[in-house]
Amino acid sequence: AQKITQTQPGMFVQEKEAVTLDCTYDTSDQSYGLFWYKQPSSGEMIFLIYQGSYDEQNATEGRYSLNFQKARKSANLVISASQLGDSAMYFCAMIGEDSSYKLIFGSGTRLLVRP
Amino acid sequence: DTGVSQNPRHKITKRGQNVTFRCDPISEHNRLYWYRQTLGQGPEFLTYFQNEAQLEKSRLLSDRFSAERPKGSFSTLEIQRTEQGDSAMYLCASSPAGPETQYFGPGTRLLVL
Numbered sequence: 001a002q003k004i005t006q007t008q009p010g011m012f013v014q015e016k017e018a019v020t021l022d023c024t025y026d027t028s029d030q031s032y033g034l035f036w037y038k039q040p041s042s043g044e045m046i047f048l049i050y051q052g053s054y055d056e057q058n059a060t061e062g063r064y065s066l067n068f069q070k071a072r073k074s075a076n077l078v079i080s081a082s083q084l085g086d087s088a089m090y091f092c093a094m095i096g097e098d099s100s101y102k103l104i105f106g107s108g109t110r111l112l113v114r115p
Numbered sequence: 116d117t118g119v120s121q122n123p124r125h126k127i128t129k130r131g132q133n134v135t136f137r138c139d140p141i142s143e144h145n146r147l148y149w150y151r152q153t154l155g156q157g158p159e160f161l162t163y164f165q166n167e168a169q170l171e172k173s174r175l176l177s178d179r180f181s182a183e184r185p186k187g188s189f190s191t192l193e194i195q196r197t198e199q200g201d202s203a204m205y206l207c208a209s210s211p212a213g214p215e216t217q218y219f220g221p222g223t224r225l226l227v228l
Contacts, residue, residue, distance in 0.1 A: 044219060044222065056182070093157070105158050106157055
């Protein structure tokens with residue numbers, strides 16, 4: 001069975017600073033994918049970044065980067081130069097070799113950016 | 116290219132009533148997923164479709180729940196005889212095929228009184 005663990009229920013960061021949101025995962029699959037989604041108070045899940053288990057380089061998308069450490073089974077999200085609009089819930093999720101490719105989510109981290 | 120849309124955005128109903136939600140995926144996306152999210156939790160998988168075929172259902176999907184995707188386009192999720200425990204956000208997502216990124220709609224917030 002697959003599992004995602006996010007141990008930070010809430011985080012604060014000062015505007016313009018960088019912040020790291022932690023995510024560890026557990027799976028016995030050799031091939032899997034890791035995702036981060038942002039959920040503002042409006043409720044929509046917004047895709048941020050993806051990392052494949054065989055990708056050798058860490059994924060980056062603008063101000064978002066994924067610090068992938070395969071041996072430690074961690075996939076932390078780094079947000080650089082935080083903006084007020086980054087305040088939201090952030091969810092780490094994964095898919096495995098199950099042909100459904102259903103997403104398994106963690107419990108999320110609420111990020112609050114201080115002006 | 117429009118995103119995933121869901122209707123209604125909010126639904127308040129009395130216990131015992133039936134409700135139906137609709138999801139319109141991104142056009143040409145073969146896969147459509149339904150998730151349920153309760154307060155303070157991450158979304159949990161309910162069911163998914165590959166075109167018009169419903170290929171997997173979670174144990175969370177009791178016999179009061181039914182989902183359809185006629186002609187492989189939009190999908191509906193119906194809850195019969197609603198219970199207060201059904202109160203949640205119902206999220207729909209679509210993806211092109213296989214292990215591709217899933218794109219979510221805005222969700223339908225259900226409150227059962």
